[in-house]
Amino acid sequence: MKRRLVVGISGATGIAYGVQVLRFARAAGIETHLVVTPAAQQTRSYETALSARELQTLADVTNKPAEVGAAIASGSFRTTGMIVAPCSVRTLGAIAHGLGDNALTRAADVTLKERRRLVLLVRETPLTLAHLRAMTAVTEMGGIVMPPVPAFYPRPDSIDEIVHHTVARALDLFDIDVPGTPRWGGDSAVPEPSPLVSRNNSLRKASR
Template identity: 65%
Template sequence: MRIDGHPAPPRLVVGISGATGIGYGIAVLELAHKAGWETHLVVSAAGQQTRAYETDLSAAELAAMADVVYRPADVGAAIASGSFRTDGMIVAPCSIRTLSAIAYALSDNLLTRAADVTLKERRPLVLMVREAPLTLGHLRAMTAVTEAGAIVMPPVPAWYLRPTNVPDILEHSAARALDLLGVEVPDLPRWGEDLAEEKHETYPRSTRVRRRA
């Protein structure tokens, strides 16, 4: 509740690290804004490099997509404290370096510190990890961060939606990540609710294919 008596919007911390797939973070910001959530953004130095590689956005244009923006070196920012109330955090995309730092409580910048605060305050943390193939070290870090309370959610496309372009794929994965935090994303297609019933082809009980001599 704000001082003026009006209810405050829910707050979401969004971290963008240096893994490929910055479009996921952009989609999270756009969908959260549409849902009426207040977004607090921190982009790592490597995340800014990825922005330059993968988009035509300037740093200022990316920052304009959030309500509040922080520098990754500003470890004294509001989101670095558990007393600053938020409703959860998403790291999209989440690099293996960032995953590992969060898994082992290495708060070496504001992004990883904010994630550590999210876990220690028992708030939901979703990590959209972008890496393949995975080493044993990667898998162990995923296990450790899951045991700490985070949700590891690699952005896997839902092909049953028959996406026709890249934005469709980015938006649905981002929407599913937000769904894990309780963000009501308008028009999110759900299997068994909005999608058509699955169609089954009927086959004979036994079918033998004869090879030609």
Template identity: 60%
Template sequence: MSKRRIIVGISGATGFQYGVKALQLLREMDVETHLVMSKAAGLTRQHETAFNRQEVESLADVVYPTGAVGAAIASGSFQTMGMIVAPCSMRTLGAIASGITDNLLTRAADVVLKERRRLVLMVRETPLHLGHIRNMATVTEYGAIVFPPVPSLYAGPQTIDEMISHSAARAIGLLGLDHPSLPRWGETLAATLAEGAQA
């Protein structure tokens, strides 16, 4: 694979901004992004953000309609580093756990798993019932990584955007891609906090 490629899926869970931030960070890292958004994601975008569809799509290198089940990312022969679903709704989680590939987002996720590539799911729901937890366990057994976007307060975020950026960068890191702006404990972050405590 000559160029690093990542599939970005955005489903209809709250937290549309996580998908946008993932696209922005990956662009800064010169990673080729292939975007697919569920129909419900459009409703969340309209409700939670000021982005229009064209603005979001312009952040990706390639954009696919959710019904395009014959697209490149639906085939294992199309090489990628993996996929991030940000955010991942419980509906999408359940479909992946059940092997239901009824749209391009869930098909692409299924392909990533069968090819033994990395799949990071930023699952977004609370509280959780037993079915949610069992689906998380199932996809974990398949090889996926369940990564709820829980704010890392130790990083000292000052804005909502900083919290979103940190979670998105951590999720991207699980794909083997380290964004240079991500503060890491034991490196720059611990030293910064120690200096603040001494001041």
């Protein structure tokens, strides 16, 4: 059976994460089933030049948010798991409380009940106690909360590089390999300081 990944995109800033998930999954030969919330469509128009149709073409199958009877909303529909990228706190809360009020949250609920991998790239800061409790609830149910915190050791030169690295690390959680992903080895030499770090160190020494 071809591997399938459910991809949810909800209405938090950072739709680039969801777009990159779809592109990397396709390159890896993974069949993607996409659901995009209305709020995420608004974010798409703010943050990208993609049309709704262009976004759909990045997935193998697209489901409307109102389609709570879609295949992804059934436990008998076998998948590798589900990733929500980005995941708004509204979607986080709905998943944490098992609301299943649209195709995205219902698919996430199914993923949890079938004991499959669920990864949420929650995009919010600062966090309230309600957010933290929702994250705890999802974690206790077996989900993984992975805020897209950028890594700087690869010394990214662009936002695209930051997004690519974060998404590749998220896909690692599904055993989906993205070739060329920078990885830190335990026996690797410590990289030379970046020009900015070197300059700041020189300034500190000069001020002593």
